[in-house]
Amino acid sequence: MAEIGTDIAKASxxxxxxxxxxxxxxxxxxxxxxxxxxxxxxxxxxxxxxxSFDPLIIHVGSLEQARSFIRxxxxxxxxxxxxxxxxxxxxxxxxxxxxxxxxxSGLDTVAVRIPxxxxxxxxxxxxxxxxxxxxxxxxxxxxxxxxxxxxxxxxDKIPYILxxxxxxxxxxxxxxxxxxxxxxxxxxxxxxxxxIEQVAGPVLILPQSSSNPKSPGMLxxxxxxxxxxxxGDLDTLVSEFSQRGENFGVLxxxxxxxxxPDARQVILSPSGDLGEAARNLFSGMRLLDKADVSVIxxxxxxxxxLGKAINDRxxxxxxx
Ligand code: AMP
Ligand code: MG
Numbered sequence: 001m002a003e004i005g006t007d008i009a010k011a012s013x014x015x016x017x018x019x020x021x022x023x024x025x026x027x028x029x030x031x032x033x034x035x036x037x038x039x040x041x042x043x044x045x046x047x048x049x050x051x052s053f054d055p056l057i058i059h060v061g062s063l064e065q066a067r068s069f070i071r072x073x074x075x076x077x078x079x080x081x082x083x084x085x086x087x088x089x090x091x092x093x094x095x096x097x098x099x100x101x102x103x104x105s106g107l108d109t110v111a112v113r114i115p116x117x118x119x120x121x122x123x124x125x126x127x128x129x130x131x132x133x134x135x136x137x138x139x140x141x142x143x144x145x146x147x148x149x150x151x152x153x154x155x156d157k158i159p160y161i162l163x164x165x166x167x168x169x170x171x172x173x174x175x176x177x178x179x180x181x182x183x184x185x186x187x188x189x190x191x192x193x194x195x196i197e198q199v200a201g202p203v204l205i206l207p208q209s210s211s212n213p214k215s216p217g218m219l220x221x222x223x224x225x226x227x228x229x230x231x232g233d234l235d236t237l238v239s240e241f242s243q244r245g246e247n248f249g250v251l252x253x254x255x256x257x258x259x260x261p262d263a264r265q266v267i268l269s270p271s272g273d274l275g276e277a278a279r280n281l282f283s284g285m286r287l288l289d290k291a292d293v294s295v296i297x298x299x300x301x302x303x304x305x306l307g308k309a310i311n312d313r314x315x316x317x318x319x320x
Contacts (some may be wrong), residue, residue: 002155011162014083024164025115027088028143029150055105056132061124066202076178083199086116088190092177105256119164137154145282154200170279222316225289228294237297246279249288251298274306
């Protein structure tokens with residue numbers, strides 16, 4: 001099993017040796033390795049069983065570090081970096097030769113982010129290389145939002161997990177790029193589209209269900225528990241499955257179902273707060289996936305602000 005701790009020097013040392021470390025960020029926990037070391041990058045793909053066509057995000061500690069790995073900074077994206085870095089925003093930038101093709105799956109852009117978690121930024125500023133870090137889960141499964149989630153699934157494959165507590169955003173970063181002057185959102189995430197548009201003007205959101213090779217993270221089925229997820233009107237679903245006598249779990253936004261045992265229901269935010277719901281989404285899905293239920297009944301949240309990204313994850317979790 002991996003050691004769990006808060007020792008930045010130890011994490012740095014392991015990373016310098018080319019090893020992989022579980023790393024907290026404000027979005028989800030990452031499986032981090034030296035992005036400039038092809039062996040470490042290969043190990044990331046193998047450890048996650050991630051297909052090699054699905055490129056990685058590199059994490060840097062400063063704008064200056066970001067600049068050292070790109071050819072130029074498109075001005076539309078610079079404005080976004082100034083507004084939202086450090087934070088849950090990933091920018092697709094024209095890569096230079098320092099970034100191995102393995103990292104970007106051969107694309108000529110590299111996904112870059114300055115994470116907002118203080119421990120992680122300290123780690124990054126301590127290193128003279130960027131960290132490639134996809135979410136620290138087997139490919140296709142729910143992303144981890146606490147150190148124990150990483151331990152559960154990858155603990156036997158990595159030496160150390162840096163413990164930064166529960167993720168404060170709980171959803172992956174919003175991925176944004178620009179093509180011919182048009183700003184494009186490739187993945188909905190921790191920064192709502194409305195906030196992006198306040199800075200960058202109207203954006204294009206790439207179709208949600210594509211398996212477009214340009215953004216393989218947009219695979220239709222993703223972020224999925226092993227237990228099937230059924231999305232719909234919760235009252236209807238709950239009464240239907242109760243009548244059938246099935247052992248189901250419930251993932252609700254703010255509604256309580258008094259007749260369902262606590263162990264089989266997760267209420268994302270009793271007060272109806274979208275930020276709180278985002279923080280609880282993945283841990284709630286994990287909890288229900290471990291409960292002895294044959295199906296998870298869930299509902300979409302209000303389609304606004306973070307609700308859009310939450311609904312995106314719920315739909316992918318429900319997709320087969
Ligand atoms: P994860 O690290 O698991 O959150 O996934 C990162 C996602 O970023 C991937 O699934 C890709 O879709 C996306 N990504 C990374 N680099 C690029 C790139 N150069 N162009 C388009 N999408 C990218
Ligand atoms: Mg992932």
